[in-house]
Amino acid sequence: MKKQLLIIPSILFLLILLALFYLLIIERNPSELPSNLLNKNVPKFETESLLKSKKFVSTKEFGNEVVLVNFFATWCKPCRDEHFYIQRFANEKGIRIVGINYKDNPKKTIRWLKNLGNPYSDVPIDKNGRIAIDWGVYGIPETFIINSKGIIKYRHVGPITKKMYRKINLLIKEIE
Amino acid sequence: MTINKIFIIILFISLIQAFSNNTYAVEPDEILKNQIQELRARNISKNIRCMICQNQSIDESNAALAKDLRILIRNKIQEGKKDEEIYKFLTDRYGDFILLKPPFKLSTLALWVLPFIFLIIGIFVIFFHNRKSKKI
Numbered sequence: 001m002k003k004q005l006l007i008i009p010s011i012l013f014l015l016i017l018l019a020l021f022y023l024l025i026i027e028r029n030p031s032e033l034p035s036n037l038l039n040k041n042v043p044k045f046e047t048e049s050l051l052k053s054k055k056f057v058s059t060k061e062f063g064n065e066v067v068l069v070n071f072f073a074t075w076c077k078p079c080r081d082e083h084f085y086i087q088r089f090a091n092e093k094g095i096r097i098v099g100i101n102y103k104d105n106p107k108k109t110i111r112w113l114k115n116l117g118n119p120y121s122d123v124p125i126d127k128n129g130r131i132a133i134d135w136g137v138y139g140i141p142e143t144f145i146i147n148s149k150g151i152i153k154y155r156h157v158g159p160i161t162k163k164m165y166r167k168i169n170l171l172i173k174e175i176e
Numbered sequence: 177m178t179i180n181k182i183f184i185i186i187l188f189i190s191l192i193q194a195f196s197n198n199t200y201a202v203e204p205d206e207i208l209k210n211q212i213q214e215l216r217a218r219n220i221s222k223n224i225r226c227m228i229c230q231n232q233s234i235d236e237s238n239a240a241l242a243k244d245l246r247i248l249i250r251n252k253i254q255e256g257k258k259d260e261e262i263y264k265f266l267t268d269r270y271g272d273f274i275l276l277k278p279p280f281k282l283s284t285l286a287l288w289v290l291p292f293i294f295l296i297i298g299i300f301v302i303f304f305h306n307r308k309s310k311k312i
Contacts, residue, residue: 036271103240129244136269138227138241
């Protein structure tokens with residue numbers, strides 16, 4: 001009886017090993033963090049708009065349809081890389097995209113949008129990064145999906161790649 | 177070199193490490209005039225994770241976001257906000273991950289309690305093992 005009990009630690013060890021091995025092989029990004037704002041209302045903010053003379057007021061802009069919110073800047077190289085896909089969201093899928101211009105130079109941004117094309121329906125300016133802090137942003141580019149009730153349903157940190165483009169499209173369909 | 181000497185050297189190196197507290201990133205223009213407020217800001221900053229570098233506190237990090245958060249904390253202190261309110265402001269936006277020390281709550285219970293459980297199991301194992309060996 002006692003000898004049989006001795007096998008327990010080995011089995012426990014094997015189970016721990018299996019669990020760790022499982023975590024190793026499944027597809028997951030250990031540095032990815034879910035947003036704390038998930039399933040919460042869009043943070044309230046008011047700021048200047050780059051393209052329009054009237055102020056951008058968040059309470060008026062969200063809550064009617066599914067909206068993508070994309071934090072970007074001209075000085076951010078990955079933002080340039082993902083721009084192609086942001087445009088596809090706007091042109092092919094007809095999704096409303098709000099591009100929050102993070103700590104940037106307005107003149108440069110206007111030129112950037114002229115050269116690369118403008119997928120954004122509005123570009124609120126986050127001059128000192130305070131809006132981004134309210135959104136829990138820690139490194140641009142970041143993209144959020146907001147549902148038609150003005151609730152944050154998804155957050156992606158980093159540039160949108162081909163794979164992410166497909167995933168976000170599926171998510172938008174689900175959310176709609 | 178004897179083992180004792182090596183041990184003393186290691187002890188000294190770790191003491192120097194433990195007492196050197198000069199590695200902070202606060203820039204002169206950020207520092208508040210009110211020393212008590214500044215001290216509070218420094219204490220909060222030491223507990224707040226830099227979300228970009230992840231293993232540094234915002235007190236030690238040169239990242240832009242860390243600087244923004246340091247200034248934000250100081251602004252909130254000057255507005256008369258309490259420490260708890262500032263921590264809540266940050267965790268509401270960035271989650272518990274922004275705290276370098278995980279809070280003690282139901283979801284982190286295992287994290288905090290397991291080491292002690294293992295310690296107790298270990299003590300029991302050694303105790304019973306020793307009792308058996310005496311008999312032989």
